[in-house]
Amino acid sequence: MAAIFFDVDGTLVRWRGDYADVLTDAFERAAGTHRGEWLDHYDERFFHHFGAFADDPYRRAFADVCDEHAVGCDPEALAEALVAAEFDAVEPVPGVEAAVDALADRHTLGILTNGVPDVQFGKVAEIGLLDRFDARVASHDPEIGATKPDSDIYEAAKARVDAERYVMVGDDREPDVDGAREHGFETVHVDATASDLSAPDFRTLATLL
Numbered sequence: 709m710a711a712i713f714f715d716v717d718g719t720l721v722r723w724r725g726d727y728a729d730v731l732t733d734a735f736e737r738a739a740g741t742h743r744g745e746w747l748d749h750y751d752e753r754f755f756h757h758f759g760a761f762a763d764d765p766y767r768r769a770f771a772d773v774c775d776e777h778a779v780g781c782d783p784e785a786l787a788e789a790l791v792a793a794e795f796d797a798v799e800p801v802p803g804v805e806a807a808v809d810a811l812a813d814r815h816t817l818g819i820l821t822n823g824v825p826d827v828q829f830g831k832v833a834e835i836g837l838l839d840r841f842d843a844r845v846a847s848h849d850p851e852i853g854a855t856k857p858d859s860d861i862y863e864a865a866k867a868r869v870d871a872e873r874y875v876m877v878g879d880d881r882e883p884d885v886d887g888a889r890e891h892g893f894e895t896v897h898v899d900a901t902a903s904d905l906s907a908p909d910f911r912t913l914a915t916l917l
C-alpha cells in the first residue's frame with residue numbers, strides 16, 4: 709500500500725478560462741463592475757497576504773483594493789463572490805477521474821496543496837472527487853503553516869498516513885517533483901495542459917496501478 713498525494717491546481721482541477729476571467733466574474737457579482745487596475749492590484753495584495761500566512765488572504769486583498777480604489781463594496785462579499793466564481797470555473801483535468809478511481813482501489817489517497825483549505829478542498833468537491841481523498845493537507849491550515857517546497861508540509865503529509873511508500877503527483881516541478889523527492893516521495897509529474905493525464909514517470913505509475 710502506498711500513500712499517493714495529489715496537488716490540486718493543474719493536477720486534479722484546472723480553470724476553464726483564465727484566472728483573470730474568474731476575478732472579473734467575482735467583481736461583477738459583488739460590485740456590479742470591474743476595472744483592469746483592480747485585478748492587478750488584487751493579485752499583488754493576495755500574494756502578499758498569502759505569503760505572510762495571514763488568515764483570510766482573499767478578504768484582506770479585497771479590503772486593500774477597496775481602500776486604494778474607492779470601490780464601494782464589502783470586502784467580505786467580494787471574497788465570497790470570488791470563492792463562488794472559482795468553484796464555478798473549475799473542471800477536472802482530463803483523465804484524472806479514471807486515474808484517481810483506479811488508484812483509490814489499492815492505495816490511500818491524499819491531497820497535498822498550497823492554498824486555503826476550504827477553497828482547495830472545495831474545488832475538488834466541485835469535480836466530485838473529494839471523498840476519494842482520506843488525507844487532506846493544505847498549506848494554509850493553521851496547523852501546517854508551510855507551503856511546498858518547505859519541509860514541514862511534506863512531513864505533515866507523511867504523518868497523516870502510515871504507508872510503505874509515499875508518492876506525490878503534481879504539475880509543478882519545484883513543489884511537486886524536486887521538493888517532494890527531497891523529502892522522501894516518489895513523484896509523478898503531470899501536464900494539465902495535455903489532452904489526457906500524462907505521466908512521464910511511467911515506472912512509478914506502472915508499479916502503483
Ligand SMILES: [Mg+2]
Pocket residue numbers: 715716717718719878879880
Ligand atoms: Mg499545481
